[in-house]
Amino acid sequence: MSAPPTYSLESTDNGNFLLNLGPQHPGTHGVLRVVLQMDGEYILAADPVLGYGHRMQEKIAENMTYLQALPYVCRMDYLGAMSYSLAWVCAVEKLCSFEVPERAVHVRVMACELNRIASHLLWWGAYLLDLGAFTPFLQAFADREQILDLLEYITGSRLTYCYFRFGGLAADVDDVFLRRVEDFVTGFRQRLPRYHDLVTGNVIFHHRSKDVGVILPFEAAGYGVTGPCLRGSGFAYDVRKCEPYSGYDRFEFAVPAEQEGDCLARYNVRMAEMEQSLAIIEQAVATIPDGPYRARVPRVIRPPAGEVAMAVETPRGELVIFMVSDGSTRPCRVKFRVPSFANLSIFARLARGQLLADALAILGSLDMVIPEVDR
Amino acid sequence: MFASFVHTVYTLAFATILLLVVGGALLAVTARNLIHCFFGLVGALLGVAGLYYNLGSPLLAVMQVMIYIGAVCVAIAFGLTLTRKQGEEGMRPLDIKAAIPVVLVVAMLSATLKSLAGREIVASARKIDESRIGWMLLGDYLLPFELISILLTVAVIGAVTIALINRRI
């Protein structure tokens, strides 16, 4: 490994110049800094500089009891907080071999998929914002707001839910919620064509996203890209399908994948995924059984010594929580393998030789949550 | 009283135009920063447009703005933004060789002024009809007009060729 490069913001000798993209830049969606070496509008080299939002999440989790760390994991990916909670509780449940009641499984899946749609909707708007269109952002917000209302109705919170508990849920859902979810699913299905009319078919959007930022299949595998970015490159790999967790094997859904690997492919995958999520939610609502929402688990969680790895498909890709227990009330070691970090690693490769505008489109299409990258 | 006020205003306007021409031209040749030179040139050309207007040809003045500022200067600016080095240290505009054109210009100017001495200069107040210019361009002066277009075509082809050679990435 060579020493990390040092930057001076003076023009370099060969007429190129360094451009500091971020840490405060509307196109990086957070405190990400990318140092670009530019030749005019072309990017010769891109170097993401991380750590502006580093909060030592892993270390914090190691210094807390299993339950106390639960609110913290939501903070990493505030747009897919449900999936993070799910990963954490599932990891602990796997470690302690807790059973989860069927009703709780259905609600968990429902909540996670609603959250996934909300996350994809926000991405949809933010990506178009990167491409210079403002209306999609707030149009997506109008629908996302309904999901947040739904989730707030059951969890009491709009973003960092902290709703799941070991062995079940914090609180039960009622029929009003289930009916509202059904209404949302039918309503959103009807509104989806508007999204396609406004953006998917738009010729400018096509020009901006087609053949831009192509991730080749072998690169995707080599860089450890997961989630919609991987599925955009031709792999129909989805943890929900390949290693079903939390009862995902009970539901029928397809794993959309595209072959091209460009921004448009990633876009299409996410749009198709929203429809699949709707299908999952529909099934979960239709088949939700009555019964307890929470299994009886010890008040103080003291897992047996051992280790566990729990993989979960978050809206951004595969999240793996690796946890080592020494038999005490606190985890001995926690490691998060977060999707945004792996997806960001390919950005430098993709941005090379691109125009500045394309680089931002690529960055947007990777759907980054910077606190997740930095942790 | 009122007439003299109008006269003062016009004199001031004329002085501004002159200042623009001379100052702009001086800035264009003496400034060390390339972009300052460029804007000096723009100023000088704007001033020349003002002179045309003053001489009773608003059409020519507008054309001056459109062609020299709108087209030529923008093309120069386009070139400037494409140049790699802004050449601040390598340039020494006040070279001794620069004296040669200065001497020549002074000589020419003094000769012109001498030949004009004693004569009364009357600006033609006759309005130039645009349609007459059109007929002239497509009649008596068709050949030079066409030659200019060939020159422009050559310039465009040359630019495309250079762009193709230096095509990057």
Next chain:
Amino acid sequence: MNGYRYLAGIVTGSVSLLKGMRVTFANMVSRPHTVQWPRQTAPLPARFRGHIRMLADEETGFPRCFACGSCARICPSACITVQGRKPGDRKKKVAVRFLLDFTKCSLCGLCVESCPARALAFSRDYALAGYRDTEFRTMDLLEGLASPFQF
């Protein structure tokens, strides 16, 4: 053929743009979704998680908290300070000091869930603002509640 593709591209492109414009126009004439706060307010769900507040005992009006400290122990951010004292005539302790450091609180709600006395609840107060952080650093949750101790 190429010329046909060129023209067809222009036409289909323009049609796609018009479709998008139709969507935005429909948006424009539809009713806005926003709520004109503070003149109007959005409904709060029953489970809304605001900062915590202390519930009073219906009979005595004293705080329900008997200062077991489980909330303070479970709090991930360590933002709760509880102290209790035992009044002479009762078996259980009663909280005499219950401070919330709201600047650290992450509103996870674990304290409410863990309270054996069901003494804590979420307030429905979301428009919190103050001039300095000290206003929220030590929020006294016992304020306004009766106390068995006369000082």
Next chain:
Amino acid sequence: MSISPVTIVCYLLGISAVVGLNAVILVWLERKVAGHMHFRYGPMEVGPHGLLQTLADGIKLLGKQFLVPDAADRPLFLLAPVVSLVPIFVAMVPLPLGETLQAWELNIGLLLVVALGLLNTLGILLAGWGSNNKYALLGGSRAVAQILAYKIPLLLCILTIIMMAGSYSLRQIALAQKDGWYILYQPLLFIIYIVTITLETNRSPFDFSEAESELVAGFHIEYSAMGFSLFFLAEYSYMFIAAALASILFLGGWQGPFLPGPVWSLLKLYGIIFLLMWFRWTFPRLRIDQMLHLGWKILLPLALVNFLVTAGVLAL
């Protein structure tokens, strides 16, 4: 040449009023249109339906400190907002907004407006260069590339209209449409013209030199307070001029039934401005090379063919 200075001062005051009022109304309108397209209300607090919001913002901007960055090229930095604003005052002179509402009937009015429209780019370049900021510089150089792409189709559009009307005078052109607006004869040309004025006024989907998501704010990234508001004023005034030109060239200017001339003028003009706003809040931004492609390979051939066809038809 024989206009009295008093008249000139009156005209200047009138034009200033138009520039100022137009900016106030347009900024408000833009925010309202954007708001409602986003399911929002837009400004609602200052004045009825937020009508005075722009005024409040303007006063706020006046009270702010004008910062000149240390590294900036001070004279250029200070000159840039002025350079982009001053041509507007001149370009407003020959615009006829009514039968009699025109500062000065100029037989080459159209050419004057078009020529002065070119100076806008110089202001942007000046700001981009003078700020000594990389984002601003990229914005400035984009503006220069942009002008090369749209100016020729724009001139071809105007040339076609000049050919049809047989005059450079805006008033004569408007009067030539007494019997039928040119948009009826030249719908394609109208579309091309609308696209080119979107390019000319630096509006989305062609707001390359500003490009918020790429260049943050592009050429005016370093401007604060009055400098910023002058650019703002210039942008909206250019929109006014471009739309006024469009209404005169294609929609017959002030002519229309029932209503008085100036009302028709403003209706048409603000209709076109609404169209520009509608574009802005609907489309994503093109990439700079795609804009060049659009300008050189689509707009230019179409405008040229249209020009030649029109010439042929007129000759027959």
